[in-house]
Amino acid sequence: MFAIRQYEFGPAENLRFEEVPDPRPGPGQVRVTVAAAGVHLVDTTIRQGRFGPVSFPMTPGREVAGVVTALGGGVAPEWLGRRVVTHLGQANGGYAELAVADATALHALPDDVSFEAAVAMIGTGRTVVAVLGAAGLTADDVVLVTSAAGGMGTLFVQEARNVGARVIGLASGDKLGVVRDNGADDAVDYTRPDWADGLKDVTVVLDGVGGEAGARALRTLGPGGRHIIYGWASGTMTPISTEALFANSLTATVALGPGLLRRGLRALEDESMAGLASGRFTPLVNPPFALRDASKAHEALESRATVGKVVLKP
Numbered sequence: 001m002f003a004i005r006q007y008e009f010g011p012a013e014n015l016r017f018e019e020v021p022d023p024r025p026g027p028g029q030v031r032v033t034v035a036a037a038g039v040h041l042v043d044t045t046i047r048q049g050r051f052g053p054v055s056f057p058m059t060p061g062r063e064v065a066g067v068v069t070a071l072g073g074g075v076a077p078e079w080l081g082r083r084v085v086t087h088l089g090q091a092n093g094g095y096a097e098l099a100v101a102d103a104t105a106l107h108a109l110p111d112d113v114s115f116e117a118a119v120a121m122i123g124t125g126r127t128v129v130a131v132l133g134a135a136g137l138t139a140d141d142v143v144l145v146t147s148a149a150g151g152m153g154t155l156f157v158q159e160a161r162n163v164g165a166r167v168i169g170l171a172s173g174d175k176l177g178v179v180r181d182n183g184a185d186d187a188v189d190y191t192r193p194d195w196a197d198g199l200k201d202v203t204v205v206l207d208g209v210g211g212e213a214g215a216r217a218l219r220t221l222g223p224g225g226r227h228i229i230y231g232w233a234s235g236t237m238t239p240i241s242t243e244a245l246f247a248n249s250l251t252a253t254v255a256l257g258p259g260l261l262r263r264g265l266r267a268l269e270d271e272s273m274a275g276l277a278s279g280r281f282t283p284l285v286n287p288p289f290a291l292r293d294a295s296k297a298h299e300a301l302e303s304r305a306t307v308g309k310v311v312l313k314p
Contacts, residue, residue, distance in 0.1 A: 002314070003059045003096035004294045009049030012298035015060070015095075017291065023093070023100045025072035030079055030103050032086070035115040036288070037094045038063030038123055039297050039310035041233060046092075047298065054092070060294075061094025061312075063087055063123045064101070065115040075103045083109040085118035087126075087269065095294050097314040107273050117276060120151060120283035120309035125272030126265060127256070128155045128281075131230045133263070134255040135204055139164030144202045144217055146209040147233060148184060149175035151309035154284040156206050157182050162280060168199065170213070178307050182284065196220055204228065207238055214238030218250075227252045284308030 005018045025031045043060050045051040065085040071077065086101040093099050109118050131152070137143060143160040147153040148169025160167035161183040169179035170190040179187040188195050190213055201222035207214045210232025218227050218238060227250060229238060240252050275281040286306040289297040291314040300306050 001097040002291065003093075003098075004061070004291065005057050005059055006047060007057045009047065012044075012047070012295040012302070014047065015295040015298065017294070020059075020096075022098055023096075025070055025075075025100050027073040028075060028103055029072040029100050030068045030075055030084075030106065031070035031072075032064055032066045032084060032099050032101055033069045034064050034094070034097055034099050034314050035066040036064070036119040037061050037096070037099075037291070037312040037314075038119040039289075039294070039301060039312060040123060041231070041301060044298050044302055059093045059096050061092060061096070061099075062089065063119050064094045064099045065109065065119040065122070066099075068106075069098075072103075079103060079106065082106075083111070083115075085109055085115070085122045085273070087122050087265075095291065095312060097291070107269065110277065113276060116285045116288065116309075116311050116313075117283050118273070119311060120285055121272045121276045121281065122269060124151045124309055125155065125276065125281060125283070126268035127230065128152050128159075129268045129271045129275070130263070131206065131228060131255040132156070132159055134253050135206060135226065135228045137163050137165050137204060141165040141203045142201060143167045143204045143206065144199070144220060145169045145184070145206050146190075146213060146217060147171075148179045148182075148187070149284075149307045150208075151283070152208060152230070153206075154178075154182050154308055155281050157184050158281060165204075168202070170195070170209075170217075172304075175307055178284070206230065208233055210234045210238045211236045218244065221248060221250055223248050225250050228255050229253065230255045286310050288313045290314075 149171040169184040176187040196216040199220040202220040208231035211234030288311045
């Protein structure tokens, strides 16, 4: 098979397209012929060496969808030939034509769900569900979504509209149109230095950017507002002081980390996939990159040149 291989930490160009031996499933595992592999921002930090230790050489990627084509010992035979999606956990191996996964981690896919949509929801979607659980959106809310054209941001906009809230999305350039088309009441260009000046009495900020943008977003909150943190794509966390919280009776919540695990990852995945099947969520997928172009996918994601979920296709 062909796969992406990485031999040392560093830039995207370290991702190499190579031929490697086919993997074999062990006891309790299956082999999936990959139809779509998800690319996550975390993948870029792993590549750079900023997300804990890994063993080289490695094949990156933790989100795959495809068809089960081989079974390990002890796996129920009905899995053979099934369309599935799975998150590989802390393992890697997703950027490949074939991937090995634990049978217990599989989600069967109905025929009318595309592999690209499924892989957009298995990891990104479960995080979205966790963040929304922390936010508790209602029809009375005015929601400010950072990175509103990204894989998570597009789903946040949809859910805010689902509950009847007013939603404002931050984006730039052509992405502003994407945000409006996705259902936002307004789209604001965060590259303008005065973008936050006209915003006030926001009740919820969904902050995955951090840094100065997160700090400005915090200042748009009205009395009793909630600031929900789920990342810091800018490279630094949003600076939040207790004085700022006290001044307007604000709350700040970190929706990831141990809090993400409280409900259990499988339960979050189940809700995410059910939301996809019911139409609650309709993930926006960036035009897929070929597997051999994984380095280009990383570069595009890091430069914010993508919209929605980034996906590789073997």
